[in-house]
Amino acid sequence: MNFQAYVSLWAACFVGGLLVLYTIYSAKEAVDYMPQCPMVEPYRPSTYLANSQVIDTILHDHEFRNQSLVKLQNAIRIKTETHDDDPATVEDDPEYWSKFDIFESxxxxTFPLFYQNTxxxxxxxxxxxYIWRGTNTTLKPLLLMGHQDTSPVPESTLPLWTYPPFEAHYNGTHLFGRGSSDCKNLVIGYFEAAEELMKTGFIPRRTVVFSFGFDEEVSGVRNRNAQWLEQKFGSKSMYAICDEGGVSLTTLDGTTMAVPGTGEKGFLNLWIDLKTPGGHSSVPPDHTSLGVMADLMVKIENDPFPSYxxxxxxxxxQYVCLAENSATIDKELKKNILSSQASPLSNKKVREYIESSRWLKYYIKTSQALDVIHGGSKSNALPEFVQLTINSRVAxxxxxxxxxxxxLRNVKNVAQKYDFGLSYQLKNEPAVEIFPPTPQGDFLVHTDEYFDVAPLTPINDNHWKIFAGNIKHVYExxxxxxxxxxPNAHNPIIVSPGIAPGNTDTKYYxxxxxxxxxxxxxxxxxxxxxxxxxxEWIKFDSHLQIIVFYFQYIQSVDEIDD
Known part of the structure; x- marks a missing residue:
């Protein structure tokens, strides 16, 4: 055999071997892969048909729609903004917090029947x-949550609003105003759902608890509701807890998905202080404290957190459910998702796909937002103190x-570059020195506002079957x-677990x-x-959907035992 023939034979054998290995691997992958998406069927309460007229009224009756609209509009018109610099306690300034007395009144x-029964x-x-007592005290209560407060409306933004933020303007399909989406629509929806149930003569077997904080938008540090409930009912005393969050409905690669949050990222507010000698601006150092902090800010932003x-x-x-059930997903993306835990390359490609969207990337990585900076007092005086505030939602x-x-790694690099001291301090702990103070200046990295990643909610049990199944029942x-x-139905809605990039008051529960x-x-x-x-706005149909969902879900969990 001549050399050329030998090379040709070797190449043919090599390629053939690769094809055999690929076939074996592909077959093994097909055999080994087990579906992971916690799919459910629509779940409906036994009263579904008996209450069909009530449901139809909530969703389609013009008079009910108008009455519901007015209830939400009037709630929006009551200003319940909270701010980062609010009085630390209610006792510090009762008059400031009295706006929540107005809201409760x-x-x-507005809901006299609700108040009569709770x-x-x-x-x-x-x-x-609010406690709506059930007849069976052995059943764990269902807890429905929301918050009364809203994020503030900065005065500087008022000219940018198409309609005044507390006017609650309705254009026939959409309602505009602060709190319309976050989350007075949910709070008012709970009340309406409960009253519609009460009107039918429904008496719960399972107690239903409604819990509304008043400072969620500023981290809920004054929220004592969870502590009160734990003292009254005990640890792990609730059947389930529902709150704002998640992704109501979204479309990914042509597939409609509902994504309840079954986990929550951690939270960190971090302050970086820099103190340097002052002096006259006519003889500045090469880098003032503002310049040094600017250098640090660039280094932080150029060093993003990894993705997972x-x-x-x-x-x-969420993505596995998409890959397993979507008829329109890109084939390469589907392959990469389903093989992401076995193949580092596939995992990398999936992360790159998710990270290509600003709106999706922080579901799989820690965010870092450089939000506030303070420093300097006048144009002819060197800044002696600069403070940077960073907010992170932890993966x-x-x-x-x-x-x-x-x-700390970012700050260390800058501190060494400029010969500065560095210490860090966690809440209620003594400061830890990393570099000793120097004449040039000192950094202090500190935080007293943080909480870790939330425990995950189980997704393969009867609780999930009922909650996710109610979503499919209501929408489909x-x-x-x-x-x-x-016969011409669209692909079904996929309900999958997920998270939201932000945080809620559930951290206390x-x-x-x-x-x-x-x-x-x-x-x-x-x-x-x-x-x-x-x-801020909502499509008003969405508010009616809140009412119907909780009208059905309260009944669904009432019919089962723990």
Whole structure:
């Protein structure tokens, strides 16, 4: 055999061997892969048909719509803004917090049937806890949460609003105003759902608890509702907890998904202080404290946190559900998602796909937002003190300490570059010195506002079957039956676990239940409806969907035993 023939034979054998290995691997992958998406069927209460007229009225009756609209409009018109610099306690300035007395009085006058059938307990003056007693005290209560306060409307943004933020303007389809999306629509929806049930003569077997804080938008530090409930009912005493959050409905690669939050990222507010000698601006150093802090800011932003795509994060299951069930997903993306835990390259490609969107990337990584900087006092005086505020929402796979280590690494590099001292301090702990003070200046990295990643809600049990199944029932069978029923039906809505990039008051309620669902029904996410921003709005149909969802869900969990 000549050399050329030998090379040809060797190449043929090599290629053939690769094909055999590929075939074996592909076959093995097909055999080994087990579906991971926690799929459910629509779940409806047994009263579904008996209450069909009530449901139809909520969704389609013009008079009911107008009455519901007025209830939400009037709630929006009551200003309940909270700010980062609010009085630390209610006792410090009772008059400031009295706006929540006005809001509670409005609830009392608007929902008399609700008040007749529940007990109201005021916690720390303005926290509202309503208890709708069930007839079976052995059943764990269902806890429904929301918050009374809204994010503030800066005066400088008022000219940017199409309609005044507290006018609650309705254009026939959409309602505009601060709190319309976050989250007075949810709070008012709970009251309306409960009253509609009460009108039918429904008496719950399972107690239903409603809990509304009054400072969620400023981290809920005054919220004592969870402590009060734990003292009254005990640890792990709630059947399930529902709050705002999650992704109501979204479309990914042509597939409609609902994504209740079954986990929540950690939270970190970090302050970096820099103190330097002062002096006259006519003889500045090469780098003032503002210049040094600017250097640090650039280094921080040029050193983003890593991304992760692992089963630790409920977002993983969101994409697995998409890959397993979507008929339109890109084939290469589908392959990469389903092989992401076996192939580092596939995992990298999935992360790159998610990170290509600003709106999606922070589901799989820690965010870092450089939000506030203070420094300097006048144009002819060198700044002696500069402070930078950073907010991070910590990835499921990380921790507060790993996030802090990253920021300390950034500050260390700058401190060494300019020969500055460096210390760090956690809440209620003594400062730890890393570099000793120097004549040039000193950094202090400190935080007293943080909490770690939330415990994950189970997703393969009866709790999930009922909650997720109610979402499918409401949207596929009640709201859009023409789309999702019959021979020409669209692909079904996929309900998958997930997270939201932000945080909620549920962080105070972890001891009360292992089953926490962060989900506000509706057609648009809070990001899409400009929550916290100019021209916050909702499509009013979404508010009616909240009412129907909780009208059905309360009955669904009432019919089962723990």
């Amino acid at each position: 409005y609830l009392r006058s 007990e109201l307990h005021k916690v720390n003056h303005h926290g509202l806890v 795509f692992t089963p630790q994060n409920p977002t993983y299951y 499921i796979e990380e921790s507060i300490h790993s996030a802090l280590e990253k920021y 069978e009640l709201i859009w039956p023409d789309i999702y029923q019959g 972890w001891n009360l239940s292992d089953h926490i669902y962060r989900y506000r029904p509706g057609e648009y996410t809070s990001v899409e409806t400009s929550a916290h921003g100019v021209n």
